[in-house]
Amino acid sequence: MSAAAIRVVDVRKHFGGIVVAENINLEIxxxxxxxxxxxxxxxxxxxxxxxxxxxxxxxxxxxxxxxALSRLSVYRRARLGIARTWQNIRLFPTLSVLDxxxxxxxxxxxxxxxxxxxxxxxxxxxxxxxxxxxxAVLARIGLEGARDKTPGELPFGQQKLVGxxxxxxxxxxxxxxxxxMAGVEGQVYETIKQVVRDEAAAGRAVCVVEHNVSFIxxxxxxxxxxxxxxxxxxxxxxxxxxxxxxxxxYFGGKK
Amino acid sequence: MEYIYSVxxxxxxxxxxxxxxxxxxxxxxxxxxxxxxxxxxxxxxxALLNLRLGVPIPLAILIGALFSAGMSVMLSLPxxxxxxxxxxxxxxxxxxxxIEVIKNIEFAGAASGLTGIGSLYSGPTRSxxxxxxxxxxxxxxxxxxxxLTHGEYGRAIQAMxxxxxxxxxxxxxxxxxxxxxxxxxxxxxxLAGALxxxxxxxxxxxxxGIVQSALILTMVVVGGMGTTLGPIVGALLLTALPxxxxxxxxxxxxxxxxxxxxxxxxxLVFLFVRPxxxxxxxxxx
Numbered sequence: 001m002s003a004a005a006i007r008v009v010d011v012r013k014h015f016g017g018i019v020v021a022e023n024i025n026l027e028i029x030x031x032x033x034x035x036x037x038x039x040x041x042x043x044x045x046x047x048x049x050x051x052x053x054x055x056x057x058x059x060x061x062x063x064x065x066x067x068a069l070s071r072l073s074v075y076r077r078a079r080l081g082i083a084r085t086w087q088n089i090r091l092f093p094t095l096s097v098l099d100x101x102x103x104x105x106x107x108x109x110x111x112x113x114x115x116x117x118x119x120x121x122x123x124x125x126x127x128x129x130x131x132x133x134x135x136a137v138l139a140r141i142g143l144e145g146a147r148d149k150t151p152g153e154l155p156f157g158q159q160k161l162v163g164x165x166x167x168x169x170x171x172x173x174x175x176x177x178x179x180x181m182a183g184v185e186g187q188v189y190e191t192i193k194q195v196v197r198d199e200a201a202a203g204r205a206v207c208v209v210e211h212n213v214s215f216i217x218x219x220x221x222x223x224x225x226x227x228x229x230x231x232x233x234x235x236x237x238x239x240x241x242x243x244x245x246x247x248x249x250y251f252g253g254k255k
Numbered sequence: 256m257e258y259i260y261s262v263x264x265x266x267x268x269x270x271x272x273x274x275x276x277x278x279x280x281x282x283x284x285x286x287x288x289x290x291x292x293x294x295x296x297x298x299x300x301x302a303l304l305n306l307r308l309g310v311p312i313p314l315a316i317l318i319g320a321l322f323s324a325g326m327s328v329m330l331s332l333p334x335x336x337x338x339x340x341x342x343x344x345x346x347x348x349x350x351x352x353x354i355e356v357i358k359n360i361e362f363a364g365a366a367s368g369l370t371g372i373g374s375l376y377s378g379p380t381r382s383x384x385x386x387x388x389x390x391x392x393x394x395x396x397x398x399x400x401x402x403l404t405h406g407e408y409g410r411a412i413q414a415m416x417x418x419x420x421x422x423x424x425x426x427x428x429x430x431x432x433x434x435x436x437x438x439x440x441x442x443x444x445x446l447a448g449a450l451x452x453x454x455x456x457x458x459x460x461x462x463x464g465i466v467q468s469a470l471i472l473t474m475v476v477v478g479g480m481g482t483t484l485g486p487i488v489g490a491l492l493l494t495a496l497p498x499x500x501x502x503x504x505x506x507x508x509x510x511x512x513x514x515x516x517x518x519x520x521x522x523l524v525f526l527f528v529r530p531x532x533x534x535x536x537x538x539x540x
Contacts, residue, residue: 052424054420054424073423074420074423074424075423075424075425075426075427075428075429078423078424078425078426078427079426083425084424086421090418090421092413092414092417092418092421092422093417094413094417095410095413095414095417099410099414100414102410103410103411103414103422103425103427104425105426106425106426107426108426111407111408111411111427111428111431111432113408113435116407116408123407127407166425170425170426
């Protein structure tokens with residue numbers, strides 16, 4: 001296995017008296033799909049928040065390649081190539097689908113005013129390139145027709161796809177997907193599965209928080225089981241699903 | 256005729272003020288009341304550069320505007336680091352504090368005001384030339400604010416206001432955008448202030464208080480917050496209206512309270528009846 005893209009070392013986080021992360025050690029490697037499972041409140045999303053910089057850990061360190069992340073703000077981590085989705089999607093409601101995607105590239109000169117004033121040509125070229133890429137991503141998920149709609153006009157499953165597509169625009173090394181399958185079925189389910197598989201095959205380190213066990217079983221090479229802010233067990237998906245501990249804590253005894 | 260020119264110049268200057276304040280509060284969502292102080296800082300800087308150091312007036316106006324933009328960073332950088340709400344509180348202190356500072360600087364005329372400021376133009380066509388200059392500047396400012404808030408930069412501003420955390424998680428620097436918006440808006444207020452100084456040739460620290468903040472806020476609210484043309488409508492209306500009242504020949508002791516009540520009343524009426532302003536779309540459209 002190649003070197004870890006993300007390395008979480010002894011990370012600890014408390015909110016008041018509530019432990020949301022305790023002694024977390026974890027690696028996500030390039031090309032793998034790591035499953036993160038556990039009941040609600042286990043600390044899975046918190047772990048994503050710690051990696052993407054929304055929360056600062058109370059202790060420990062998170063590394064991207066060999067770079068310590070704790071002093072970097074949210075946007076700087078995204079610019080390194082750590083992209084994430086959200087459980088509740090969080091598309092920009094007032095922007096079109098295409099414009100939502102165009103907020104995604106981590107290096108985009110659209111907001112560089114000096115470039116706008118002094119290098120209008122270069123900026124225009126970058127804008128065209130970004131738009132072409134956004135259209136290609138939309139075509140890949142079968143949503144070419146939705147480019148000028150606002151997110152509110154799309155059914156839930158398609159909103160999920162757009163959220164995923166916006167993350168793909170980052171084009172970085174790490175993808176953190178928070179419950180990509182929740183509330184999704186049919187064609188959209190298959191599309192998301194294919195996209196996740198392709199992204200890992202393209203060499204990205206993918207980590208998926210998911211309750212859908214068959215999704216985890218189909219896609220993940222390795223999985224981690226979290227409970228009460230701790231990693232209870234990690235290993236291959238088969239090992240984990242066969243474990244009594246997981247059956248007891250997650251499925252309530254009925255495996 | 257002279258009177259009409261001066262009213263037109265005031266409308267132009269207030270259009271710049273309202274359009275730039277609209278950029279900050281309407282588009283940027285940054286709640287500050289200190290807009291008139293950036294007008295004042297540039298007005299004084301430009302006037303003094305010309306008066307005391309002999310800097311040519313057009314250059315002094317430019318330096319004054321840049322000075323205001325720079326000073327705005329002193330306010331926005333520390334307060335926005337804490338939170339958006341803090342900016343409002345800090346802006347009140349910033350404005351009141353600087354008014355006191357100006358009142359105590361002897362070479363800036365102190366509390367009695369700065370007189371004898373150089374005029375940008377001279378000769379018989381002075382007022383006409385000035386009117387044209389100010390109206391062209393106002394049009395340019397309205398266009399600049401429109402350009403900033405539409406297209407790619409506008410898209411980023413919009414996304415930032417929709418969901419700042421998500422915006423940051425996509426690799427976008429919200430802080431840089433806010434400070435830039437605040438600096439550009441304040442610099443434009445400075446431009447208005449410097450133009451004002453070199454036309455009216457007199458500045459007094461009393462002109463830049465909270466009442467002035469209220470007036471500009473009223474213009475933005477009445478015209479339509481977050482619209483391109485709203486500030487023009489607001490500036491036109493709220494400059495013309497008090498001028499119209501002067502024809503009623505009321506004694507000054509009645510006049511000032513009537514104007515104050517007019518601003519406050521208008522803001523209240525508009526917030527209840529038409530929160531999007533005259534130009535903005537009605538709710539639900």
